[in-house]
């Protein structure tokens with residue numbers, strides 16, 4: 001380790017049971033002056049209780065408008081190792097699955113061209129290669145593409161889509177999250193790499209309403225698996241839960257949000273017409289219950305963190321859709337219409353959720369040629385300020401023909 | 405370089421299939437059920453066999469040494485296959501059940517924890533903080549480390565009433581999307597940017613700077629004959645977006661930057677609808693390296709929740725059942741005027757019934 005590394009405050013964070021990022025950065029500090037200076041600058045931040053970074057301005061690789069976050073130290077004389085400290089976002093594989101061979105290739109590239117430090121992963125999904133100099137960006141990019149990797153998004157573009165494990169390791173998956181993520185990413189490479197939108201657009205794919213990727217809270221487009229038919233029941237396995245002393249009454253029946261479960265003797269009955277697919281009973285008894293066969297997904301649009309107009313969860317725009325025989329045309333078509341309308345009528349830095357609130361859901365649906373449905377609302381409006389667009393003129397009273 | 409390979413672009417990520425364990429490929433889309441063998445150890449079974457997942461803690465900010473160590477473990481125990489979870493844990497994917505215990509043992513020896521499943525506190529989703537971001541009002545990695553040192557016993561066990569998700573974001577841009585976590589720690593600036601009228605005219609483009617403010621708080625103005633900007637302090641919500649485009653408007657304010665704590669958010673649709681987190685503690689000054697006031701408050705909230713919630717009740721569901729007044733009573737957190745919403749639709753958070761608890 002670099003001998004002159006004096007970081008007593010940070011070293012406090014090497015104690016305790018949770019793995020320490022300080023120890024990890026330290027472990028490369030002797031061969032990476034960048035990592036050593038990162039620790040030195042961070043130590044100063046801990047002393048002074050403030051950050052010392054400047055925004056990076058426009059840096060990147062040729063032909064791409066995103067994928068690199070520029071970053072410069074505000075104290076380059078004191079910490080020359082991090083005078084440049086740009087981040088490279090690398091598009092992760094679906095479900096964050098790796099082989100050791102593949103990951104070692106990335107590690108080798110970053111040991112050669114960057115700081116040897118990573119975030120695995122960023123909250124959008126990318127691998128975050130943390131810290132390099134401007135002149136290393138293009139060589140890094142070349143080395144990555146030679147091994148079959150590409151950059152993720154940043155800026156006002158489609159951000160790197162990400163997904164839960166879905167069918168790769170979860171019985172709850174109602175559609176192929178892994179494949180959809182791959183297909184969407186490939187289909188929209190231009191939108192991913194060249195920011196042309198009003199603002200960022202994030203997509204996350206969760207295979208069921210458990211929503212393990214937090215799609216409904218943090219993606220402009222949340223694709224969440226759901227089914228339409230009956231929950232599959234294995235009565236034999238259900239009886240075993242009872243026999244094992246699991247308190248089905250208290251922990252399942254009474255927790256069902258629509259109280260649509262009854263138990264008679266050792267048999268469970270579900271009134272599926274009232275089940276809202278909340279997943280609770282299936283989560284509690286995965287051996288006895290499973291999602292149905294008529295599976296697909298809902299699409300909720302518009303989630304975002306608070307900046308600017310307040311936080312939003314995504315709301316239902318497509319109550320149900322399914323992909324058959326790997327044909328994504330209907331989904332692409334929906335996305336294209338949505339982007340086109342948002343592009344034309346949205347303002348700069350207006351996320352699609354804020355856009356819908358501004359122009360109203362009705363206008364948005366019209367703009368993307370979709371019919372309203374009670375599945376899109378908690379309740380109909382409770383105010384009478386209705387802007388009627390059709391009314392009768394004197395002569396056709398009783399005819400029932402609307403007029404513009 | 406001897407041979408210059410042709411420059412390619414827009415190839416996208418590699419296809420996931422080549423990273424899947426053969427056992428996963430054989431059961432792809434056919435999984436039948438899963439069991440938890442121990443905290444951090446899941447067994448997923450399909451018609452073609454069972455795959456065992458061993459979940460390991462990670463600091464998220466990791467070095468190439470860490471990743472090489474993970475690869476070595478995966479080669480030794482998991483046929484070279486592993487993944488990361490959506491909360492930054494590492495998951496080794498084992499075909500051989502007999503490898504579970506030796507792997508757990510070696511993970512322990514290397515100083516990492518196994519856990520994070522079911523009714524546990526999983527890894528903390530977080531952001532860059534002082535390690536990389538110009539906007540940060542606090543550090544993220546350090547807060548996470550300090551908080552998880554306190555809560556590690558809840559990572560390695562499943563003794564909570566339900567799962568408990570903690571998230572940290574270092575400014576209100578909330579890259580960690582903390583607005584729907586059981587407990588969220590959010591860094592906040594509390595003062596508007598300070599404007600350096602000396603350097604601003606040279607460093608910043610005025611129209612871009614004006615346009616950068618999401619709240620239209622920035623206006624062009626003239627100081628000593630030079631065109632610069634002014635900030636309408638009533639409109640500023642301390643987001644730092646101006647500093648992003650204009651380095652002459654620094655945000656950092658060591659005296660006033662700090663941390664707030666939020667509770668009761670939830671993502672999943674299980675039982676109740678997704679919920680936003682709500683304000684619990686409006687402000688705690690930064691106290692690095694270990695933020696003791698923050699960690700003890702978070703731990704207190706976890707312990708009060710653990711002692712009072714019913715099985716399978718998430719933090720937000722528990723609070724809704726007992727009422728917010730009881731939450732503040734039980735945790736001893738002071739209720740202040742800052743807890744009253746004054747932003748858009750604030751009225752929807754006011755109590756409009758006589759349903760009160762005494």
Ligand code: HEM
Nearest residue numbers: 069122123124218305307530531532536537577578579581
């Ligand atoms: C509109 C408000 C936002 C602004 C202005 C913003 C700005 C930034 C900036 C400046 C960085 C660079 C940090 C660095 O130095 O590496 C960053 C990183 C990042 N942001 Fe945001 N962000 C916003 C919201 C979000 C949200 C809501 C998410 C996720 C749902 C997000 C996901 C990320 C991710 C994944 C990174 C990479 C580093 C990490 O994971 O910590 N951002 N953001």
Ligand code: HEM
Nearest residue numbers: 163164165170210212283286489490491492493526672674
């Ligand atoms: C039997 C039911 C469930 C199964 C089989 C299941 C399965 C999984 C799997 C496979 C992952 C890893 C996903 C990934 O990283 O891509 C995961 C993570 C997660 N799940 Fe679930 N889940 C279940 C119930 C739930 C419930 C009820 C919730 C929320 C209340 C939930 C919330 C989460 C979250 C937040 C993560 C991220 C955790 C992490 O990465 O450490 N899950 N779950």
Ligand code: SF4
Nearest residue numbers: 164170207208211212
């Ligand atoms: S979201 Fe559903 S399908 Fe995806 S991993 Fe979580 S439980 Fe499984």
Ligand code: SF4
Nearest residue numbers: 256275276278279281
């Ligand atoms: S999924 Fe939810 S709503 Fe449907 S039966 Fe189960 S507990 Fe009830």
Ligand code: SF4
Nearest residue numbers: 537539540574575579
């Ligand atoms: S939350 Fe704020 S400070 Fe933290 S990484 Fe995002 S923009 Fe930067």
Ligand code: SF4
Nearest residue numbers: 617640641643644646
């Ligand atoms: S901190 Fe945000 S709200 Fe305040 S002036 Fe800057 S951009 Fe506007």
